[in-house]
Amino acid sequence: MKPISKLQAVIECKCPRCRKGPMFSGSAYSFKGQVTNEYCAHCNLRFEREPGFFYVAMFISYAMNVAEMIAISVAAYVLGVALTYENLWVYVTIIIAGVFVFAPINYRYSRVFLLHWLTPGLGFIPALWEKQTVKP
Numbered sequence: 001m002k003p004i005s006k007l008q009a010v011i012e013c014k015c016p017r018c019r020k021g022p023m024f025s026g027s028a029y030s031f032k033g034q035v036t037n038e039y040c041a042h043c044n045l046r047f048e049r050e051p052g053f054f055y056v057a058m059f060i061s062y063a064m065n066v067a068e069m070i071a072i073s074v075a076a077y078v079l080g081v082a083l084t085y086e087n088l089w090v091y092v093t094i095i096i097a098g099v100f101v102f103a104p105i106n107y108r109y110s111r112v113f114l115l116h117w118l119t120p121g122l123g124f125i126p127a128l129w130e131k132q133t134v135k136p
């Protein structure tokens with residue numbers, strides 16, 4: 001069987017090394033909350049590469065937040081919310097609501113982007129795709 005593409009692995013939040021094991025338990029919007037798995041269930045890769053590794057994801061999440069706030073503002077303007085002083089609170093409310101709606105997605109994908117694209121020396125190993133699940 002052919003391995004999935006890197007883009008598909010990112011979208012599905014799969015392990016960057018084997019592209020099979022899920023990085024998270026639970027869906028992004030579940031009431032139980034999402035948890036980053038400590039190890040890949042397939043290849044046993046430790047996702048938190050070193051202590052404090054995911055602090056970097058905070059900066060990625062910040063950049064995603066800014067991009068989303070700008071996109072939400074532009075979308076509100078395009079959808080007819082006039083850009084006047086009286087509508088300032090409308091914009092602020094829409095932007096803050098958007099930040100809360102996108103927060104679980106930012107949490108998840110900032111970590112995925114960090115592991116897949118910004119971690120040197122962590123690449124896909126095709127042999128792990130075909131290999132059976134490694135039990136720790």
Ligand SMILES: [Zn+2]
Pocket residue numbers: 015016017018019020021040041042043044045
């Ligand atoms: Zn893996």
